Amino acid sequence: MRLGVLVNPIAGMGGRIGLKGTDGKVAEARQRGAEPRAPERARRVLDRLAERDPSIEIVTAGAPMGADAVRAAGFDPRVVYEPAGPSTTIDDIEQTESSGDTDTTAGDSDTTAADTREAVEAFVDNDVELVLFVGGDGTAADVAEALSDTVIPLLGVPAGVKVYSSVFAVSPEAAADIVVEFDRIEQREVMDIDEEDYRAGEVSPELRAVASVPVADGLQSAKQRGGGSVEALAEGVASGVDPETTYVLGPGSTMAAIKSALGFEGSPLGVDVWRDGEVLAVDASEDEILAAMGEQNTIIVSPIGGQGFVFGRGNPQLSPEVIRQADVEVVASRSKLDDLRALRVDTDDPELDADLSGWQQVRVGKFETRMLKIV
Incomplete structure (x- = not known):
């Protein structure tokens, strides 16, 4: 298999500090000392993938959007897209953690939604058979948009705060297992919400796309609102x-x-x-x-x-x-x-x-x- 791997390095950064996402809040998240979530999630899925099938051919984007994590897992990827912003590597993250430096947020960068779309378009040009991305619902929507004129499936490794879409595996390890084991695909919904409304206490999920996704038990369902008297x-x-x-x-x-x-x-x-x-x-x-x-x-x-x-x-x-x-x-x-x-x-x-x-x-x-x- 030729697998496209993409990491959104800022996905989920605002979660533990109570920002409920990073849309428009990256600078504030940095100031509050937020730590990146996506690089470690990427490490887990790629380590499991290396255990299951080290022969998989990987196409990816430059650091911090995939190449560093892919190489750390022992793969020799083909890098087909370089993000315009400054990059931070897995080694940088470890050095920052060990030094206790809180002035910079390791793994963070000035990558944008456009970087995500352009990287996935480069994956398509290089004939990937599946796009595996690490991020949240916004990343899923950007990946789906870039794949909209293709039949290439996508699969998400959940790293965002508000993972509403049904295109994600239930965990990084489950995502790796799905990559190795799936034999068919189905159409699933990509949902997203407005983070400013979410921070104000309003949840109105919006259908952003319908995408092809591998069929497997390790996929999460779409979020449903509970009913009944409480x-x-x-x-x-x-x-x-x-x-x-x-x-x-x-x-x-x-x-x-x-x-x-x-x-x-x-x-x-x-x-x-x-x-x-x-x-x-x-x-x-x-x-x-x-x-x-x-x-x-x-x-x-x-x-x-x-x-x-x-x-x-x-x-x-x-x-x-x-x-x-x-x-x-x-x-x-x-x-x-x-x-x-x-x-x-x-x-x-x-x-x-x-x-x-x-x-x-x-x-x-x-x-x-x-x-x-x-x-």
Whole structure:
């Protein structure tokens, strides 16, 4: 196979610091000390690909849009496009992390949506059979646009904050497995939302494209909005709170009902921290959550409808460090669970993902619970 590999180096940078994306916010993300997410996600998918099939021929763009990560995995790629902006390599990232330098954001660059489209057009000119990209919904839309006049399929490695589209694998490792194993393709939707509206608490996904995607069990579903009454569920959570426990409350409409039952409005699409009647943080970043946590902590989250993700989609502020300092309680309406076969996590920490896997109790009413497996 001749595989086109593209990395959006700024995808997901704004997540843990509470920016809910990087559209128009790259400079602010840098100032807040945001770290790149995409290079490590690229490293994981390419390392797995090297294990599964080191003979794959890879076409890519120059650093930081793919070439550095591809070479680090042991491949000898054909570089067919060079981004105009300054590049930062995998080695630069490691040097920055080891030095503790926070003045620059390793892996970041001035690459643009035009770079993405032009790189993919160069892949097409070099006869790739599949485009594997690392990014979010905006990257997916740009890749799909560049492929619109072709029959070449695309496959996403999720690295954005708001991964709504059904063209992504559920994890970097699953993406590599799909590349090696798929034998047919199907049409799937590329969705995106306006990040400014998203930051203001409004979610209106827009269909951006319909793209060819490999058919496999490791693909995530499109996000669906949950239905069903959550008032009793919220009442059950509120009636059982412990005054000594700090509660870290995730985003979403189900969680909004719980926040209301606790007596505050909160952030509809952000993470809030509450203890014994006091709101400690609203729309908090990872650092703000850690600062507000106490000796005894519980994270309450609701899975994304249709996808089943508990961590890793829409709530990157709930980082591995935050999760490791808390118990986890999962809540969901009955109708949301009816559409799910399993729950999923994608925390950027494979060891933590493995620790979280297994059977999980999910509150669906004031007293009722169901058991669902995290896979």
